[in-house]
Structure formats: C-alpha cells, structure tokens
Amino acid sequence: MAKVALLTHNNGNGGAALAVSRLASGLTLKSPQSAEFDFTLLAAIINQKDYSLTKRQIGGSTNYASRIANIFLDKAIAKTWSYIHKTSSSPRAFFMQGYRDIRSELQEFDIVNLFWMQTLADLSKLDKVKIPKVITLHDMWFLTGGCSYSFGCEKYRIGCSNCEFMWLPFARDASKQHHAKDKILSNDKTRVVVTSKWMYNAAIARGIQDSKLSLIKNYIPDNYHYIGNKAMARELLGIDSNLNHKCIFYFIGSIGDPRKGFDLFCNAIILLPSDLQKEILVMHLGPVDTIYDALLEDRGIDMVHLGSFVDEVPQIIAYNAANYLICPSRYDNTPNVIAEAHMCGLPVITSSKTGAAEMISEQENGMTVDVNNAEELACALTYALVNNDCSARPSISNQAKLTYGYQVTCHNYLKLYSSIL
Numbered sequence: 001m002a003k004v005a006l007l008t009h010n011n012g013n014g015g016a017a018l019a020v021s022r023l024a025s026g027l028t029l030k031s032p033q034s035a036e037f038d039f040t041l042l043a044a045i046i047n048q049k050d051y052s053l054t055k056r057q058i059g060g061s062t063n064y065a066s067r068i069a070n071i072f073l074d075k076a077i078a079k080t081w082s083y084i085h086k087t088s089s090s091p092r093a094f095f096m097q098g099y100r101d102i103r104s105e106l107q108e109f110d111i112v113n114l115f116w117m118q119t120l121a122d123l124s125k126l127d128k129v130k131i132p133k134v135i136t137l138h139d140m141w142f143l144t145g146g147c148s149y150s151f152g153c154e155k156y157r158i159g160c161s162n163c164e165f166m167w168l169p170f171a172r173d174a175s176k177q178h179h180a181k182d183k184i185l186s187n188d189k190t191r192v193v194v195t196s197k198w199m200y201n202a203a204i205a206r207g208i209q210d211s212k213l214s215l216i217k218n219y220i221p222d223n224y225h226y227i228g229n230k231a232m233a234r235e236l237l238g239i240d241s242n243l244n245h246k247c248i249f250y251f252i253g254s255i256g257d258p259r260k261g262f263d264l265f266c267n268a269i270i271l272l273p274s275d276l277q278k279e280i281l282v283m284h285l286g287p288v289d290t291i292y293d294a295l296l297e298d299r300g301i302d303m304v305h306l307g308s309f310v311d312e313v314p315q316i317i318a319y320n321a322a323n324y325l326i327c328p329s330r331y332d333n334t335p336n337v338i339a340e341a342h343m344c345g346l347p348v349i350t351s352s353k354t355g356a357a358e359m360i361s362e363q364e365n366g367m368t369v370d371v372n373n374a375e376e377l378a379c380a381l382t383y384a385l386v387n388n389d390c391s392a393r394p395s396i397s398n399q400a401k402l403t404y405g406y407q408v409t410c411h412n413y414l415k416l417y418s419s420i421l
Helices: 015-027 066-086 175-185 195-204 230-237 262-271 294-297 312-321 338-343 355-359 374-386 393-404 410-420
Strands: 002-010 037-045 052-057 112-114 133-137 191-193 213-215 247-252 280-285 302-307 323-327 348-351 368-370
Touching: 002 015, 015 037, 015 262, 015 338, 015 410, 037 213, 066 338, 112 294, 112 410, 133 175, 133 410, 175 191, 175 355, 191 195, 191 410, 195 213, 195 355, 230 312, 247 262, 247 374, 262 374, 280 312, 294 302, 312 338, 338 348, 338 355, 338 393, 348 355, 348 374
Parallel strands: 002 037, 002 112, 037 052, 112 133, 133 191, 191 213, 247 280, 247 323, 280 302, 323 348, 348 368
Antiparallel strands: none
16 A cells, blocks of 8 residues: 655645645545555644544644644744745745755655645755655745746746845845755656646746646535525525625635735726615625725625634535625636635636636636726626526536546546556
C-alpha cells in the first residue's frame, strides 16, 4: 500500500484549506483504487473537527497549546515579512515561503501532494525530498515570486527579479523564492494539478511542460444540494418575512478585499433604476463590514450580514435562500463558492476574465460579464431581477453533481497517484 502525504498549511481556514479537507475525505471513500493508498493529512495547523482520515500536525503535537503557538508564530513571521517588504496593503497578497525544514516529516511517504504552501516550509529544503511530488494550484503562488495572483504582471514567467510592487531598495528581488519553486516544478518527478484552463495557461506561461499538467476540478460533497423551498430557507436564516418578495444577491468573502470586487458590485447596483433597486436584498457572508450599508440603504436596498458559519449546514441553507450568487472577483481561479452554489442549484454572476468563467454555461447556470464595466454588470443584474425564475435550479444542481462529484475529482487524483508510482 502506497503512503500519500497531503501537505498544506492548514485544513480549516479559507477556500483552499476547505478544498484540501474535502479532497482528503473523498480520497478515503472506499473504492478499488483508494484501497491501494494510505493517506495522511499533514498541516502546521490542524482542524480536528471534521473528516475521518489520519491527520498529523507538523512538529508532532496536536494539543491546543501547540496549535495556538503555531498560529501565533506563523502570523508573527508573516506580518514581519510583510512589514519589511511593504506589501501589507497590497491586494496582490504577497506570501513568503516558510521557515520549516520538514524533510523528516516526509521520510515515510511514497508521494507528497502539496496544496496551500504559503508560509509553511522552506522550499529549498523541500526540493531535496526525493519522493514524487504533486502540486495542486489553488492560486498562482507556486508560479510567482510571492504573490497569490499576478494581477496581469508577467514577470513570474521570467523570474520576478525586479518586482515593482515590493519596497525599494533591497527588497525588490523576489527571484530567490521564484527559483526555489522552479527547482521543484522542473523536477522530473513533479506533477501539477490545475483546476481551470485559466490556471493551465498560467502554468504553461511559467514554463511547466504540458505533459506534467492535469486538469482536475475541486471535489464538492453531495450534501450540498437543492432543497426546493426558498421561503423555508429564508425563515431558517432568520430573514424577515416582509423581505421574502425580494431578490437576494448573495456575496461571500471580505467586503474590504479589493480582489473580491464588492465595490464593483456596488458600482453596478447604483446604476439600476430605483424601482429595481428596491427589489434587491444583498446577503453577505464573511467578516462584518458595514462600509457600504449606508450607500445601499439610501437607495432602498436591504443588506443582511450573516457573519461566519461554523459548519456547512447553514451555508447550504443560504445558497437555497438566495436568487443569485454574485462573485465579481477581479482575479480568481475556480472559487469553491461557485461550485457549491451550483450544487445547490443557485445561478451565478461572475467575471468573464478569470478562471471562474469556465464554471459558467451562459444563461444555464449563470452569466459572465466584465465586472470592471459597471454598465455591463448592471445589465446582468437587471436581467437577473427581471428573469427571476427557479425552474432551472434542479437541472443546475444535477449538472453540478456530475461536474464536481467523486468520479471526476477524487477518482482522477487516485489515477494520477497510480501513474507516477
């Protein structure tokens, strides 16, 4: 039986971490292929609440004090690095490579699958681990000198040696981290998983050989499903019954994060006729930020902040309560929230210029627009308000199960692992 390490910074905070946990759970479902492997999830920060596979905290301990110490140390080092390089206010989200030498943690394994690696390990030492590596690109960090997304900058193709987004004079050189990644990516035993053609093209531009690349979508468990009773879902969320007639545009993420594009959504909303504005309820999941509440309220638009959910059940209810998911990210790969929404039969409005566009079949499960064009986004919102029909939701859900289910996700990972042993 081959031993596979699933290596990530944490398995419980953020979209990439959730994707890893779900994949880990799916890989352990009984099948002839999964019986050939023994999986262990390795992370600096372990969430013990969910999923049944073996987990191990890097460094050995899983007690509460150790987890808190790891969180504090990682944040302190990352903040110091960000301060020195003057990147803390950048929407590019720069991340350093880690400080840990984790070679001893991987000695017993036959394959290691690397996921969200920001701040986790010293890549120059990780390169010396001789076992085959699979790298899953949830964002662009493993392709660049440190930023999670390039935002159109193409220096990641040639080494990031003169980064104009980092502090002068001595910190502009991001090539050391880029080179450490290059050594891993160019190794004959390394394979790379992308979740979109958009990321595939970025990987090719980085110089990764086509033969090393596999396109496998994120696994979404089938507990995400269409309920078929919007009124009940809204009641369970505690939404005032007087608002039941309104069209809910659901936004997930940090309102203050420029990459997520809530400001672009607001720019479009204010262009709508006043009678349509009054038909809108904006529902937000994420850190509560009321910066746009007054702007919306002045136009008769209600805003509901859901805060954060501790498990998946209320999230499933929220998808079923909404009319559209709004995902206006300026830069993104394949957001889990779009796949989750589709599993629950919820159509999505998103950008035509990111990997998210590949998740949309126009007028079937949503719409794509140039989110930087307020008039174009406003037209999509108008269409959604005028054509507010639930009849397509069961078919959206059924198609999503075929797109993000076990057979085309976890099963393909198992085939990839088998092919490189």
